[in-house]
Amino acid sequence: MALGFIKKVFTFGREKPAEEQAPAEVIAPDVPAPEQEAPVADVSPASELAEPTSPPSVPSGHLPHAGGDRLEDAAPVEHEQLAEKAAEAVVSHEPVAPEQAGKSEIVEPEQAKNAEADAVAEDTTPEPISTPVGEMSEKTEGGEEVSASSELSSESTEAQTDSEQSPETTETPAAAPILPKGFATASSIPEPAPEALKQKLSWFQRLRAGLARTSSQLTGQIAALFTKRKLDDQTLQDLEDLLIQADLGVETAMRVTDTLASERYGKDVTSEDVGRIMAQEIAKVLKPVAKPLQLDLSHKPHVILVVGVNGTGKTTTIGKLAAKLSGAGLKVMVAAGDTFRAAAIEQLKIWAERTKSEFIGTKIGADAAGLAFDAFQQAKANKSDVLIIDTAGRLQNKAELMAELEKIVRVLGKLDPDAPHTVLQTLDATTGQNALNQVEIFRNVAGVNGLIMTKLDGTARGGILVAISAKHKLPVYFIGVGEGVDDLEPFEAEDFANAIAGTGAGSSQ
């Protein structure tokens, strides 16, 4: 097995010719004054970090998704072309100052592959990275490559100014951080944010609106089915068919019809009866999988690998997770393991800036497993609490790309036998049945052990999550209900069940 061990470090901001670029870059957020060399998390005041409900200067809003090079278009044979784009991809990255570069071991990706065994055995500790404020400012003020950069630049600059004006605190908070809702450690129960109840209804309304397609279709059909008809074998069969068409899966469909039959066989049935039983049976399937994401912070870093098909929301979800975690005072590093798309690297870098997370990336076309290796080493050296690794989107039927994912997992496992500690798969709620197959394959290849369903605010077909839960019983940690930084909610079984069945009003009421 080959590893890429990439140690050269970038800062960024001014344009440089590609040949002067190092393969990996690390950007520390909220960097101190130029003479300071403190690791990034130490720069943010403890008081600011300990306030999960008002993460400083994390703007909500949208990041455009630069769709361009979708992975299904970038077949493996195109890798050479992609590699040729490397210079283009890194041209906006400013290389590290010579004295910094001198501190870092520079290993090109190809050499790194050969040096895999040595690298693991040596357990080399990379130098901590710091980025002078001026260089970060230049980047944020000048960011013209990506429209989102310029949109965010003033906010980033504001954030920096806030941070500079705040009292200087370089101590890591002594007490264990209060984790945001939806996360847990073995020893902590997450505290609900004070305004959680207030926000609950609005996100439930968005969830309900997103699932309206599923629920209104279902409730309409159910109402039509039971108009002036008693519950008999035929109506039960018809109901079962409707539930299966709504992607709920055979198992759940049968649970619903069995329960309904046991209560109302031979009697009149209202659509309210069916809705209530449906919500109840769906909730029974979902409750066991609605779990907080367990973080083992003794790992330092707890590694979260994010996988999934193209465009399912991996990068966006990483940004949202990073915001929650860094807002709770954890030191977070995000790694741009999607080495196929320059836009994906750029997108993650922007999320890192927004969320005050450390960023590590490499050039387009580089070995993703090498980047994962490098990211782990860097996160460990910097004592990051959590490392979140993005991966290139891939269709589950592309064998070579799935093999690359396998390699990333293997490489991380060499560094820490338990890593990646969490393998999160994002599922696009608008997908329907294909999501079942996606989970099956990504689970086998990458050891997926948790799910996040995104885009439940759109025209979602969320029924499939019920079928997936019944079959795979994988924890569902969060759901995405929008493109904004706060639009990630812990998964609530009853709310989800009610939204599908068109019943209830969310657990906040």
Ligand SMILES: Nc1nc2c(ncn2[C@@H]2O[C@H](COP(=O)(O)OP(=O)(O)OP(=O)(O)O)[C@@H](O)[C@H]2O)c(=O)[nH]1
């Ligand atoms: N409405 C809505 N849009 C979302 C949500 N999550 C992500 N998106 C959007 O979906 C698009 C794709 O998201 P990405 O995060 O780039 O997806 P990805 O899986 O990283 O994509 P690839 O890099 O191509 O694999 C973007 O336009 C996001 O803004 C969500 O919960 N709701």
